[in-house]
Amino acid sequence: MEQPIGVIDSGVGGLTVLHELKRQLPKEKFIYLGDTLRCPYGPKQEHEVIQYTWEMVTHLMTFDIKMLVIACNTATALVINQLKEQLPIPVVGVIEPGARAAIKATKTNHVGIIGTENTIKSKAYETALKSIKPSLTTVGVACPKFVPLIESGQFTEPGALEIVKESLEFIKDHPNLDTLILGCTHYPIIQPLIEEVVGEQITVLSSAVETGFEVSTLLTFYNMYNSLEGKLEEPVILTTGSLNVFQHLKEEIFQLKSASLKQITLS
Structure with missing residues (x-):
């Protein structure tokens, strides 16, 4: 014990x-x-x-x-x-708990996932999400600049917001998306910046x-x-x-x- x-x-x-x-x-x-x-x-x-x-x-x-x-x-x-x-x-x-949280949160059944290249390529979140709710529409996008930004400690500097904006441009092409999974445990450290960029109409979720x-x-x-x-x-x-x-x-x-x-x- x-x-x-x-x-x-x-x-x-x-x-x-x-x-x-x-x-x-x-x-x-x-x-x-x-x-x-x-x-x-x-x-x-x-x-x-x-x-x-x-x-x-x-x-x-x-x-x-x-x-x-x-x-x-x-x-x-x-x-x-x-x-x-x-x-x-x-x-x-952390993937299955994050998927369950997204299914609870989404109203439109359109869920976005951001993560590292390997996580997105693996489609592990999509598999976990659709094993529970096959009707979901998902979009996964890698954000390779986020982890180096956080690990370097530069996420509080003025240029950080621009990096986040550039990485989340894809959201404009998905107007029905109402839930965004932070598919990397580094990302909650910059969650305020992410929420500022995506707006209050999108629920941003950490799996923690x-x-x-x-x-x-x-x-x-x-x-x-x-x-x-x-x-x-x-x-x-x-x-x-x-x-x-x-x-x-x-x-x-x-x-x-x-x-x-x-x-x-x-x-």
Whole structure:
């Protein structure tokens, strides 16, 4: 029961999921690993994403984690089935929870998905959405400039809004679209900019909240809740790259001021 829940991402984006998990499950312990050194995963070859994901998972398994949350849409799209088959612990991705949230939200049955090149190419969201509601009309568009913008810490600078506008031009061609899935866990960090561009007529969704519900459900199903009383532990955050952007995000945006932050090397 006291074992931590492991969370992996290609970089800082998964902090959006970690923050929500911590909010919903304050008694649980979390250990997070972001592979910022090799981020972004979106344009990489499939075999590279698989290799890097397994390296992160292998490292977190040394901490005796009781569950794995893949807080990376690219890794979820390409590797989750392997992980579910080969790991002895429950594995949760972010795509199916995000799809369920979109189906609840849409009124017009027109749903957009933005994500990395690999996530969009995989059509993982379209598959998840239409497996539940085949009548949906979907459009998926890659936004390759978003992750570098966020990982560099430049998303608060004046030019960021223009990058978002350029990347979301496709929305003008889809007047019936009323729901937009942020198909990358980095994207909620710039959600205010995205919402400013698309307007209030479009509901912009992150999968973080629904992912938290799914983790909670699995903890109940497997009777794995940390029920011990005592001091609440702050998450441990590990990264393969620079600490600077992590430090800013964890303290200023996600209020994880006491979370420990450490740089590691993956072989």
